Amino acid sequence: MRAPRTRRAGAGCACAVLVGVACGSSSTGLSPNAIALPADNVAEVSVDYGLAGIGYINGLFANVTVCVPGSTSECQTIDNVLVDTGSSGLVLLGSVLTLSLPALTDNKGAALAECSQLISGALWGPLRSADFSIANEKVSNLVVHVSEKATYPMPTSCTGTDLSDPNDLGANGILGVGTSLQDCGPPCSAAVGHGSENPGIYYACSSAATDGCQPTAVSLAQQVSNPVAFFSLDNNGTIIELPAIPEEGAPSVLGSLVFGIGTRANNGLEPATVIRVDLNGMFSTKYPTNGSASSAFIDSGSNAIYFLNSGTTHIPTCSSGLYPWISAFYCPTSTQNLTARILDYTGQGGLNVSFSVANALNLSEYNFAFDNLAGPGSAPTSGTAFPSSYFDWGLPFFFGRNVFTSIEGEATTGHAGPFVAF
Amino acid sequence: MQTIAIASTLLRKVLPTCTFLALLFGSSPASAALGGDASSIGTGQTHLLASARIERAATHSMHELHAATGTKVREYLGNDGKVFAVAWEGPFRPDLRQLLGAHYETYLQAAKGRVARGPVNIELPGLVVHMSGHQRAFYGRAYLVDRVPQGLSTDEIR
Numbered sequence: 001m002r003a004p005r006t007r008r009a010g011a012g013c014a015c016a017v018l019v020g021v022a023c024g025s026s027s028t029g030l031s032p033n034a035i036a037l038p039a040d041n042v043a044e045v046s047v048d049y050g051l052a053g054i055g056y057i058n059g060l061f062a063n064v065t066v067c068v069p070g071s072t073s074e075c076q077t078i079d080n081v082l083v084d085t086g087s088s089g090l091v092l093l094g095s096v097l098t099l100s101l102p103a104l105t106d107n108k109g110a111a112l113a114e115c116s117q118l119i120s121g122a123l124w125g126p127l128r129s130a131d132f133s134i135a136n137e138k139v140s141n142l143v144v145h146v147s148e149k150a151t152y153p154m155p156t157s158c159t160g161t162d163l164s165d166p167n168d169l170g171a172n173g174i175l176g177v178g179t180s181l182q183d184c185g186p187p188c189s190a191a192v193g194h195g196s197e198n199p200g201i202y203y204a205c206s207s208a209a210t211d212g213c214q215p216t217a218v219s220l221a222q223q224v225s226n227p228v229a230f231f232s233l234d235n236n237g238t239i240i241e242l243p244a245i246p247e248e249g250a251p252s253v254l255g256s257l258v259f260g261i262g263t264r265a266n267n268g269l270e271p272a273t274v275i276r277v278d279l280n281g282m283f284s285t286k287y288p289t290n291g292s293a294s295s296a297f298i299d300s301g302s303n304a305i306y307f308l309n310s311g312t313t314h315i316p317t318c319s320s321g322l323y324p325w326i327s328a329f330y331c332p333t334s335t336q337n338l339t340a341r342i343l344d345y346t347g348q349g350g351l352n353v354s355f356s357v358a359n360a361l362n363l364s365e366y367n368f369a370f371d372n373l374a375g376p377g378s379a380p381t382s383g384t385a386f387p388s389s390y391f392d393w394g395l396p397f398f399f400g401r402n403v404f405t406s407i408e409g410e411a412t413t414g415h416a417g418p419f420v421a422f
Numbered sequence: 423m424q425t426i427a428i429a430s431t432l433l434r435k436v437l438p439t440c441t442f443l444a445l446l447f448g449s450s451p452a453s454a455a456l457g458g459d460a461s462s463i464g465t466g467q468t469h470l471l472a473s474a475r476i477e478r479a480a481t482h483s484m485h486e487l488h489a490a491t492g493t494k495v496r497e498y499l500g501n502d503g504k505v506f507a508v509a510w511e512g513p514f515r516p517d518l519r520q521l522l523g524a525h526y527e528t529y530l531q532a533a534k535g536r537v538a539r540g541p542v543n544i545e546l547p548g549l550v551v552h553m554s555g556h557q558r559a560f561y562g563r564a565y566l567v568d569r570v571p572q573g574l575s576t577d578e579i580r
Contacts, residue, residue: 057539086556117515119555120542121533159518159526161533170539176557183557187491187513199491199514280513280558299556303539306554311577328543377541377554390554390561394540 033402035241036266040136041234041259047242047369047395048252051080056170057368058303058395060240062257064090064175066130068099069141075099080172083240083257084301085405086281087176089183089224090132091116091123093164094148096172101128104143104222110204112222113152113213114145116183117201121161121168123147124154126205132227134175137259139230143222145183147173152205152213174301175227177238177257179281179418181408182223191217229407234260236410236417239267240300244400247335247358249367253399261404262413269412272404272421273351276344279408281418284347285391287313287340293347294377294391298403298420302394304329305355307340309376309389317376318360329360329375340391344419355396371399397422454497454505455523456564481571482506489514493560495521498579500571507565507579515553515560522564525549529564550576 036042043062050056060083067075076099078092104112104127116123125147132142147164154162163169176183190198192215200215202223229235242255260267277283277297285296287307294307310317310330318331336357343350356372363370373396377389397403406417474494475486487495493512500506510516519526529551532544541554542562553562565579 059539088557117557117560119553119560120539156519157517159520160515161530178557180558185558195490197490197492199493201514281556282559295559297556297559301556302541306541327545328540375540376543390541390559392540392554392556 032244033241033400035243036239036256036258039264039266041264042266043135043137043257043259045083045240045242045255045257046252047250047255049368050170051166051172054167054170055368056303058370058373059170059368060242060255060300060395060398061171062134062175064173065133066092066097066099066101066142066144067133068101069129069131071131078172082169082171082174082301084174084176084299085178085238085240085403086297086299086301087118087174087183088178088180088226089145089176090142090173090227091145091147091176091224092173093166093169093171094125094146094150095164095166097146099130101130101144101146103128106204106216106218108204110206110216111152112216112218113203113205114183114224115155115158115201115203116145116147116224117160118163118174121163122154122158123163123169123174124149124158125164126151127222127224134227134257135259137228137231137234139227142227142230143224145224152203152208153210155203155211155213157200157215176224177226177228177405179277179405179408179420180226180279181229182220182225184223185279186220188223189217189219226407228259229410231259234263234267235407236263236412237261237404237406239402239404240398241402242398242400245369245371247356247372249364249370251367251369253369261406269404269415269421272402273349274404274415274419274421275342275349276346276419278345279418281420283345283420284343285340285393286343287338287391289339289341289352293343294389296342296391296393298393298397298405298422300395300398300403302392304373304375304394305357305396306375306377306392306394307389308391313376315357320361323361326360329373330357331359331361332357333359335359335372353397369399371396454499455520456505456508456525457566457569458505458523459503479574481574489516496580498565500569504569506569506571507563509561509563509580511561513558513560515562522551525564525566 063079065077112127132139187197192198202218203213204216205213239258284293315330318326357374358372401422404421406419408418410417474488477484485497491514496509498507544551551564555561
């Protein structure tokens, strides 16, 4: 099932995985973090070019295997699945899935489907059941969201950019390993209708006609859920372990996605600092360290550290006629070494975290992993109205750190979930 | 900017028009769409129920609506009665087709081909759309550049 460990390895970084010592200089000044060796609860992950033709910058990818429930032969391993601590549940693009997986239905026999909300768009399609495995961890009859519009047309109420094409998503799917058990949770189990807390993102489909799918209530058991919570032993969370990389970046980086926290010798929590998060995975971050607090999250699915804006950071955003999309990033005249303060969701505890912001226009076009890529968040921070802007600790935060994500309601020695730790 | 408090009883006393009473007590809970006017209330969001707060300024008014899903939506109306900006925050994203109204397709076109990797910052000559967050925590705002009243900083739209 596993691809050869050297498949994606940049020559310079294979040593990091093999001997557990980061190679390259750390621009954050951290001591090298240990990267778990292959084991039953360790999956290889990579930050690299990604799908052919994409050239994904700071995408963290894994292979997952799905099988027709009960079968050991009707299986498919899917590569380039984005590992995302910002969501929960497995979404696979229908265009890459060759298996015929059984549909999930409600108690009237209507097929269930979902409009999955991502920050940049939506993924629409039916819910299906599969036996799932990654490393040597397995889940029988996992609910998988298959994103495709061929079985049922996308309802008009499913809004946002359609990301069901691999060229738009930039990946073959999303492995959501966030702090939540389900992608929605109790609100989606409430009866739909006027004044309901149910957001109506799950649908029952009685026909393939336009609007043949209507919002419906689904039990927690039928919701798209964090697969880690169903593992037999290592079910309370994950660790993402990526080595430090040079400030000029790296063409590809290998790391480990470790399952379980404190469940085996290779996934102990010490000496990480625990930051408690709310039920939506949020904590608090102050930048500068004595500044006002922003609601914050750690998100391996965000490809940069997105925070504040030019007005508040005094760092200009990039501008290029050749690459208009570059305005999503900061372009300081020289690399900025900054410090922010991370606090738990109640504003308690906390520690200072250093990070770097390089000029995104100066980053090497031959590299796809950068620990110093940052950009503006979407909201201003001045004033008193809602919300303060989000501080999005994206993938650059993960290089040179072992980042723990504990799942809500799951016990970890000495700590109740959900929390993040690093 | 004067803040009028949350209690619906108070709202009942101070609201000069029945527009938002319809929101509170009507059978078609809804919100207005970007670029629409107050009369487009009644054709909007399924989940928006209660008008929780209204702020009035010389140039505009801000109406905050709360959905039972936990998501809050703010609508900014100019003195011409037209919605020139919307903002939202909460565990579920509101229906963007209904919220952006006639500008929804413009947003889709501009967002097309963008690879999903982080916050959305679309800045067109007439329309700005910002979105950030992650699953279960969404934030966004959109405004019509030419309709923002003079003297109001766009930083105030949120």
